[in-house]
Amino acid sequence: MNRKTLVLPAVLGLFTPVLVGCGEPGGGDRKGHAITVGTTDSFAATEHSPGPLDPAHAYDAGSWNLLRQTLQTLMTMERGGGEPVPEAAESCAFTDTGNERYECTLRDGLTFAGGEAVTATDVKYSIDRVLGIKSSSGVASLLNTIDTVETQGYKKVIFHLKTPDATFPFKLATPVAGIVHPEEYPRDRLREGFRVDGSGPYTLEAETKDGRLTKAVFTKNEKYQGRHTPKNGKVELRPFVDAGAMGAALDAGEIDLMTRTMSPEQIKKLSDGADEDVKLVETPGLEIRYLGFNTEAPGVRKKAVRQAMAQLVDRGALTSTVYGEMADPLYSLVPVTLPGHSSAFFNRYGAPSTDKARSILSKAGVTTPVKLTLHYTTDHYGPGTAKEFAVLKKQLNASGLFDVEVKGTEWKKFRAEELDGTYAVYGLGWFPDFPDADNFLAPFLDKGNFLALPYVNSAIRDDLIPRSRREADRTGASRSIEEIQDIVAEDVPVLPLWQGRQYVAARDDVQGAEWALDSSSNLQLWELSRGVSG
Structure with a gap:
């Protein structure tokens, strides 16, 4: 039996798998065992986030994937x-x-x-x-x-x-x-802990230790009335500390499938056919990575500093060095596959240039080298993040215009400090709430935004975002969307870096892996079942 790599087309709305398993999927689990899914997402209840699974607070891809079930x-x-x-x-x-x-x-x-x-x-x-x-x-x-x-x-x-x-x-x-039960969710405060009560395809039983989720057990909700049809009776989601531990569990047969986030080395190994009993599925993705700026922080308050960084970063070298074929350079917050995308940063800055960056800083009277610390999270976006920031540091410092250090912090502390404005420059990823260009702009630039950015542009907030939302035909919103991207490239409150592809690795007896993630990285556990692959 040969290991299979499946590549699914990137046309939204025409998302058709290219493999049909040889056996009947069936609705039951092999020998009564739950289908077990691994992830490197972490889930913790903290002082800052006491209700990590409350829909009034949860706003990260991992938590949303639990809530969607x-x-x-x-x-x-x-x-x-x-x-x-x-x-x-x-x-x-x-x-x-x-x-x-x-x-x-x-x-x-x-x-x-x-x-x-x-x-x-x-x-x-x-x-x-x-x-x-x-x-x-x-x-x-x-x-x-x-x-x-x-x-x-x-x-x-x-x-x-x-x-x-x-x-x-x-x-x-x-x-x-999400529709919640009024008797289970207080009106004026978050529901603490990891309980979720809803009417979705599954019920959730959470196992925890020291305020962290160690296992999420999803059992088919027999009372569910809705569009989805669960193809299994039970799924277990197990968080792992890193991609290496998750991969080892797959190799040992302790889990049946692993999702985000695998390492570039794991993906290459599976692509090369290292395990004949595991299939690797590549699907279209809308994940992006970027640098965010606290535009009130002394080091980056001047727009010229942010513009100089935009002029120096070599996205092509960054993606090829760290992620290989897993990622592509991105020159806008809006991914290339969505209507309204324009390569605004490339149009403005072109190829990386130290001379151009020096000129930007000189005209603004900025003394060089500019000292900065780039902050990243160590345990949220996969093992490539540390290497990515090492490359960014090398690129900026090689110009002689910057004196950059990097610092990694655990996610639960990192996110709280970012929201509090502790960091001048920080790296984050974005998995869209929905596949529309608006969702790659408004969450960063509108009032009450996801990053708590101090940056305010009245043309974006008061005119361009509202204007784009009037267009029922979303291609008609492209002009307003493109204007927003041009303003972002000029002011650089955020600096887009790359757009990722997404992967699922599953043992051969798991069917539906090609549908386990949609284009927005939403987990669809109801698609998984046991079967026989050939």
């Missing part, structure tokens, strides 16, 4: 991308010509896992709660176009928006709009 949303994304479709709702639509009134009617027979009926009042409670708590994570900003939520009877929910927002259906497909 357990909380139902009015809308959802099809397995191959495209436009959002009803999930807990039987229908949803704008009912005006200005994209300011959005109406949903719930499915019949919706219940929480405990058996209580899900009603329009529960939907309103869930949304109002997120907006009322307004967590420091910035997740509530996704719903900031909502003015009021109205209910009519027990099935109809009407959203009255402050401004037109054609992206609103996408937002209702994200966990921030």
Whole structure:
């Protein structure tokens, strides 16, 4: 039996797998065992984040992937991308010509896992709660176009928006709009710990130690009424400290599948056919990495310093040295596969140039070398991150214009300090909430943004973002989206670095691995089953 590498096409909405297993998938687990999935995501309850799985606070890809299995949303994304479709709702639509009134009617027979009926009042409670708590994570900003939520009877929910927002259906497909039980989730504070109570495809049992999640057990929710059809009865998600430990568990047969984040070395090894019993699946990805700037910090307050860094960073060398074929250089916050993308940073800065960077700093009266510390997280984005920042340090220091150090910090501390404005320069990744250019701009640049950036551009916030959201045909928003990208390239509040591909490695008896992640890196555990591959 030969190891298989599957490469799936990158056309959103036409996301068709190229492999069909030789055996019948079947809905049961082999010998009654759960399908076991490994991840390097970590989940911790801390003083800063006491409710890591509360949809009013959670705003990272790992936590959202747990919530997507357990909380139902009015809308959802099809397995191959495209436009959002009803999930807990039987229908949803704008009912005006200005994209300011959005109406949903719930499915019949919706219940929480405990058996209580899900009603329009529960939907309103869930949304109002997120907006009322307004967590420091910035997740509530996704719903900031909502003015009021109205209910009519027990099935109809009407959203009255402050401004037109054609992206609103996408937002209702994200966990921030997850429907929670009012008796389990306090109205004015976060629900602490790792319990999740919803009406989604699975129930969750969390095993913890010292405030950390050590295992998440997902059991099929027999009361679930929705669009997804779980192909298994139980899935276990196991966090690992690093990619090496996760890979060793796959080799030993302790897990059946591993997702984010594998190391470049692991992916090359699997691509070369090192294990005939494991298939590697490559799927289109919209993950991006970037540097963020606290534009009020002394070292980077002057725009010229940020522009000089943009002029010096060699993305091609960075990606080829660290990630090989796993990543491609990115010259905008908007990935190349989305409508509205423009290579704004390349258009402005061109090829890396020390002379041009020196001229930028000289004209602004900046004394060189500029001393900076680049901060990164050691345990959130995979083992390539440390090497990536070593390369960035080398590139900037080689110019003689910068004196850069790098410092790694554990995620739970890193994220809290970034939000508090402790770092002048820091590295982060972004896995989109939904596949639209708006979601690669507004979360960074709008009010209440994900990064808590002090940078404010009134043209972006007051004109360009609202204007782009008026366009129901998203290709019609491209002009406004491109203008935003040009402003970002000029002011450099963030510096995009690369766009990644995504990979899943699964043992041969696991079917559905090609659907385990969608283009936005959303985990779809309901697609997995046992079967026979040949």
